[in-house]
Amino acid sequence: xxxxxxxxxxxxxxxxxxxxxxxxxxxxxxxxxxxxxxxxxxxxxxxxxxxxxxxxxxxxxxxxxxxxxxxxxxxxxxxxxxxxxxxxxxxxxxxxxxxxxxxxxxxxxxxxxxxxxxxx
Amino acid sequence: xxxxxxxxxxxxxxxxxxxxxxxxxxxxxxxxxxxxxxxxxxxxxxxxxxxxxxxxxxxxxxxxxxxxxxxxxxxxxxxxxxxxxxxxxxxxxxxxxxxxxxxxxxxxxxxxxxxxxxxxxxxxxxxxxxxxxxxxxxxxxxxxxxxxxxxxxxxxxxxxxxxxxxxxxxxxxxxxxxxxxxxxxxxxxxxxxxxxxxxxxxxxxxxxxxxxxxxxxxxxxxxxxxxxxxxxxxxxxxxxxxxxxxxxxxxxxxxxxxxxxxxxxxxxxxxxxxxxxxxxxxxxxxxxxxxxxxxxxxxxxxxxxxxxxxxxxxxxxxxxxxxxxxxxxxxxxxxxxxxxxxxxxxxxxxxxxxxxxxxxxxxxxxxxxxxxx
Numbered sequence: 001x002x003x004x005x006x007x008x009x010x011x012x013x014x015x016x017x018x019x020x021x022x023x024x025x026x027x028x029x030x031x032x033x034x035x036x037x038x039x040x041x042x043x044x045x046x047x048x049x050x051x052x053x054x055x056x057x058x059x060x061x062x063x064x065x066x067x068x069x070x071x072x073x074x075x076x077x078x079x080x081x082x083x084x085x086x087x088x089x090x091x092x093x094x095x096x097x098x099x100x101x102x103x104x105x106x107x108x109x110x111x112x113x114x115x116x117x118x119x120x
Numbered sequence: 121x122x123x124x125x126x127x128x129x130x131x132x133x134x135x136x137x138x139x140x141x142x143x144x145x146x147x148x149x150x151x152x153x154x155x156x157x158x159x160x161x162x163x164x165x166x167x168x169x170x171x172x173x174x175x176x177x178x179x180x181x182x183x184x185x186x187x188x189x190x191x192x193x194x195x196x197x198x199x200x201x202x203x204x205x206x207x208x209x210x211x212x213x214x215x216x217x218x219x220x221x222x223x224x225x226x227x228x229x230x231x232x233x234x235x236x237x238x239x240x241x242x243x244x245x246x247x248x249x250x251x252x253x254x255x256x257x258x259x260x261x262x263x264x265x266x267x268x269x270x271x272x273x274x275x276x277x278x279x280x281x282x283x284x285x286x287x288x289x290x291x292x293x294x295x296x297x298x299x300x301x302x303x304x305x306x307x308x309x310x311x312x313x314x315x316x317x318x319x320x321x322x323x324x325x326x327x328x329x330x331x332x333x334x335x336x337x338x339x340x341x342x343x344x345x346x347x348x349x350x351x352x353x354x355x356x357x358x359x360x361x362x363x364x365x366x367x368x369x370x371x372x373x374x375x376x377x378x379x380x381x382x383x384x385x386x387x388x389x390x391x392x393x394x395x396x397x398x399x400x401x402x403x404x405x406x407x408x409x410x411x412x413x414x415x416x417x418x419x420x421x422x423x424x425x426x427x428x429x430x431x432x433x434x435x436x437x438x439x440x441x442x443x444x445x446x447x448x449x450x451x452x453x454x455x456x457x458x459x460x461x462x463x464x465x466x467x468x469x470x471x472x473x474x475x476x477x478x479x480x481x482x483x484x485x486x487x488x489x490x491x492x493x
Contacts, residue, residue, distance in 0.1 A: 031344070032162035034444040035417050035451075053473065055419050057161040057444050058344050082417075 003106050004115035005066050010090065013106055018067060018098045022054075025119045027089040031056040033082040038074040038096060045071060045098065047105070052095055054085070067105050069098035133269045133322040134176045134329060141333075141340050149241035151179040154342040161344035165446040168311055168349055169487075172277035173341035174332050181244025182265040182319055183251065185235040193258040194228065194235060197250065199368065199391045201378025205230045210295045210306050212376050214368055215247065220396030221364035222371065223250065225356065227317075229297040229306060236297070236304065238270070238317070240358045269325035274315030274349075276490065277337035282316050285331055289316060294491040303328070307492065310346065312353025312485055314492045351452060352445045354411060354484030360422060361409060361440040361454055367393070369400035370456065372409045372484070408462040411482035412439065412453040412470070418477055419443050419451040420470040426455060427469045430476050436461055439470065445486055452486050453479075 003011045008026035012019045027033070035055040045051050045065035052063035074096045078084050084093040110118065129147040132138065138145065143154035154176065156164065167173055185194060191202040200213035207230050215223035224243040229236040239247045244264075251262045273282055283290045286300050292307040294314075299305075302321050309315040320328055332338050347357070356362045362371045380386045383398045414420050424439040442453030453470075461468065464483045469476040 031156065032160055032446075035419055037418070053418075055444070057165075057348060057446065058155070060419070060421065079417075 001106070002112065003109035004112065005109055006118070007064060007066070008119075009063065009066050011066055011106060011109060013100075013103065016100045016103060017072065018069070018100055018106070019094050020063075020066060020096055020098065021094040022063065022085065022089055023115070023119075024089050027086050030054065030061060030085075031058050033085040036078050036082050036085065036095075038076070038079060039071045041071055041074060043071045045069060063095065065098070066109070067098055067100055068102070069100045071096055072099045073097040130179075132176055132178050133325050134178065137326050137329060138176065138340075143340070143342060146343070148343060149179055151241060153179060154340070156342040156344045157340050159339060161342070161348065162446045164339065164341045164345035165348050167339045168275045168313060168341055168345060169447050170276065171337040171339070172273055172275040172281045172315075172335075173311070173345070174329060174338050175272040175274065175341050175346055176269070176329070177272050177317070178269040178322075178325070179241035180270050181237075181239040181241060181247060182268050182270060183237040183239065183248060184263040184265060185237065185251070185255065186233075186261040186263060187259050189258060190235050190255075190260050191230070193255045193260045195381070195387065196258070196390060197254055197392065198226075198228070199377040199381050199394070199397060200228065201380045201387075202228060202230075202235070203387065204378055204380055207232045208297055210297050210308060214373060214376060215250065216368070216391055216393040216397070217364055218392045219364075220367040220393030220400070222358075222362045222366055222368065223247070223364060225358055225362060225373075227306070227308065231297065231299070236319075238319075242359060265319075267322050268319050269322050271318045271320070271325065271329060271332075272309050272315060273318065273332060273338070274309045274311040274313045274341075275337075276314060278313070278315040279492070281332060281335045281338050282318075284335060285328070292316075294493050310353075310355055311349035312355070312487055312489045313349075314490050348443060348446055351441050351443060351454065352447055352485065352487040353489065354454070354486065356409070357441055366409075366456070367400055367405060368397060369405040370407055370409060374401070404459055407437065407456045407458050409440070409454060409456055410462050411464075411484040411486060412442070412455055412468070412479050413482040414451040414453065414470065414477060414479040416477055417451065418472050420453045420472060420477070420479065424453070424455075424470045424472060426457060427471065427476055428461065430469050430478070436468065447487050452482075454484070457481065
């Protein structure tokens with residue numbers, strides 16, 4: 001199941017683990033990404049916390065935690081090669097994985113059609 | 121970027137062309153400007169360094185000064201040597217205030233019987249009023265040129281590309297100016313690369329730009345890459361790296377003050393703030409604009425505070441321009457630090473989101489200039 005947030009994140013749920021990345025629309029709007037700072041594994045995050053810093057040539061932006069939970073994995077490859085975020089935002093350039101307390105929270109987010117309506 | 125900003129801003133004469141080229145527009149200095157094209161900032165930057173980039177800089181102010189005493193009169197407002205500027209040559213200058221602060225930076229060209237000035241968009245209204253107020257009583261006629269567009273063609277391929285349209289530009293050297301009927305060309309720019317700035321009537325601009333863009337080397341370049349190119353070249357952006365609170369010596373712009381205008385020169389002083397500039401020349405400025413090289417990957421942008429220690433210590437200055445340098449492949453910045461900390465290699469720390477990250481003072485420019493002297 002893939003869900004989308006109003007902040008242009010995609011969330012992929014497998015078991016009780018959610019993988020989070022940003023959409024192609026977000027990557028295009030950001031422009032060339034040159035720096036990514038990810039949270040530490042083991043961090044407990046709350047929905048709305050600014051946990052990722054992403055900087056393009058033009059400006060700095062934050063990515064917020066879309067759910068409550070524990071960071072269980074981060075994608076160091078995008079720290080080493082920030083340009084991956086522009087090249088493969090929906091695949092290899094995922095940001096982090098969160099272990100959920102309560103999976104029902106994802107019901108609040110948009111499905112793909114709703115997200116496409118929002119950005120069109 | 122707000123809708124209001126877009127709607128209340130003026131449109132460039134080439135707005136239709138930018139739209140057809142797929143530009144993303146943003147409001148800047150009261151104008152809707154192309155910040156990038158589909159190529160993207162990074163590729164546009166690299167294209168300019170390796171081939172040729174075409175910039176629409178029609179937002180900048182263009183002004184003519186007429187009258188036999190125009191050069192002499194302009195020297196009452198700028199510390200540059202204008203009387204010593206030969207016909208067909210251009211020079212960088214500063215408008216100063218009574219405290220020696222910088223009101224704007226500009227280009228001045230000697231066009232024989234008149235001077236041609238190019239000033240910053242955000243300061244154009246101010247500068248024109250300033251010129252009228254002070255130079256009209258000295259017998260100078262100030263003629264703003266709102267119906268002329270300004271293009272910049274920059275990069276190692278610029279000469280060949282422009283010479284297809286105007287063959288004689290190949291003979292020009294850095295800071296030469298020449299007139300080709302309605303088209304005025306200077307060999308100058310804001311990227312550190314060889315190139316040209318081309319002033320032409322608004323009605324001719326789009327066709328001329330299209331003829332340049334039709335050449336294989338030439339791509340349209342937006343404001344985003346213009347900023348990263350000038351930052352790598354160590355060039356100041358008015359309102360950021362220089363303003364009314366910075367003096368020419370603090371900004372490292374004393375080279376723009378000719379010998380004749382310095383203490384002991386034939387026409388020493390005679391411009392606003394001359395005493396302060398003389399004092400800075402004698403004693404050295406209290407602080408200096410320097411290059412800054414962050415050690416890590418995090419860009420340090422305008423406003424980042426600089427400290428002399430990783431913990432505790434003193435706040436010694438701030439970043440005035442900063443970002444990622446595509447040709448340097450790392451973050452770069454400029455800022456002001458006390459003279460004692462201005463030597464290249466001096467370690468400092470920048471406060472980025474509450475963390476002090478290491479950087480070192482670095483020589484400017486970050487990328488060597490590639491002018492045709």
